[in-house]
Amino acid sequence: MKFAPRNRPTPAGSGVSGPARVERRTRALLRRLQPGDVAVIDHLDLDRGTAQALLDAGVAAVLSASPLMSGRYPNQGPQVLAAAGIPVVDTLGEELFAQAREGSQVSVEGDVVRLAPDAVLSGRVLDEATVRELAEEARVGLTHQLESFTHNSTEFLRREQELLLHGHGVPVPRTRFADRPVVVVVPGRDFLQELREIRGFIREQRPVLVGVDRGAEALREAGLRPDVVVVSADAGDDELPSPRTLKTARDVVLRVDRGSTRAAGERFSRWGVTPLLLESTATTEDAALILADAQDAAVIVGVGMHATLDEFLDRQRAGLASTYLTRLKVGHRLVDATAVRTLYSGRTRPRHLAAVTLAGAVALLAAIGTTPVGQEWADALTDQLSSFYDLIQGMFT
Missing domain, CATH: 3.20.19.10 (Aconitase, domain 4)
Known part of the structure; x- marks a missing residue:
């Protein structure tokens, strides 16, 4: 300066x-x-x-x-x-x-x-x-950063191996996740647009809706009720959903640092919300993924989550190892919302059935027309149409 x-x-x-x-x-x-x-x-x-x-x-x-x-x-x-x-x-x-x-x-x-x-x-x-x-x-200087990241990942895995590898410490919510699709909404880049683009998937598949921090507010503003809200104990009021949104959720999961006391949830108790505690140094977003994976979700659709190298490195330093190792853990279930938009065509709709029925009827008539009986029907129909044409023509002459 x-x-x-x-x-x-x-x-x-x-x-x-x-x-x-x-x-x-x-x-x-x-x-x-x-x-x-x-x-x-x-x-x-x-x-x-x-x-x-x-x-x-x-x-x-x-x-x-x-x-x-x-x-x-x-x-x-x-x-x-x-x-x-x-x-x-x-x-x-x-x-x-x-x-x-x-x-x-x-x-x-x-x-x-x-x-x-x-x-x-x-x-x-x-x-x-x-x-x-x-x-x-x-x-050019990324080599040093990647070396530091490798060390941080080792430390994170050492602290969180019971949680990541065995699911120890993950609370059991009232919401049923097992064998159901789950949509996790994170207030990240383009998350509102992505949420709009998968409305068809949400409407037809009725997945478990998980809102992370202000992502829960986005769900409610879109006319959807979040089933689970995952928030962080150290988040500021501007990063949390409103008490009204928290109360509409069936489960509220509070991520707290390891060794925190029950006092971490007092702010939510004043709002009339009793959260489940998840002790971890993972980010709130990653805590939501770990929760869905531990409850055997069929598939996890991430809204507002992206995994390009630049976006990955753009995260806060403390969250790099958390995001990397969590994605390794839940990678077999996790898909990006942009992929759902591309691959998901929806259930069979009435217009699809009507088109198939019409095509079948045309094929059946064509097949009948090649048989002797079909030819007789065709000749009889032709004669009737010819007589009807002569009758109409005679009425106007």
Whole structure:
């Protein structure tokens, strides 16, 4: 970070401005954002999910004290904002929080940030070209990240082997999963569109509906009742579904860190909800998959889940090993919602039966027409039609 010269020229009309919303923790800031606000955060390596949440909130610009792309790995958050045309300036340093005031007017013009009449900072602009260049550089250094990931996976398996390998510690819900399809909705990229696209599958197959965090809210807003809601004890209020949605579910499963006390569920008890506890360091999304697999689901359809290499590496560091090993465990049951849309054609419908019946009738008449009896019927029908034609013609002559 450096101070920009006070008299530095900027193109007229090239910037944006808005009231500052200041919070180091991006997730905590999301619930306070209004369209047109300038988000002032301190976020190292912005992931896609958080960037999409900022975009959905309607931010005018995003300012960060820390690098939103540090080069450790090709994270995708800045790409989301840059592609949407949102001005993004990072590496503004601690001076950003020393000068920024909640609700004060902030203007962003290129790499120049004006926080007050006498406070002008300069940082790094993350436009589409810069993001692409940084992403390419980050891919070169992936070897170190993959080595670290291998170590983390070993540690995660050591801690969670009883849960992953034997299902020990998985609660038994009232909802029956065995031999039934299960749809797990996670608030990830394009999850609302994917949920709409598999409505036919849900309507016809009547699967168990599992909502993860705000994914349960999306199910209810789509007119569907979540059977099971899986949430995390350390989630903020902005990440949890509403108490009303929790109460509509047959089961609420609370993922808590190992060694947590029963007090972890007190917040839900105040809402009139008694959750089942699942002790694990896995992510909430992975806890939902482990639950469905342990209950012998016939197939698990993931909505909002994606497994490309870039998206996998874009996850929070603590969740990499969890996601990798969980997918190895449930891989024989798990399919992506996009695959269901492509492969599932639905049950036989009345129009299908009508088409088959008509085709059979035509084939039967053609077969009869080749027999002597069929030819006699055809000749008799021809004579009758000829007589009827002569009768009609005589009426008009």
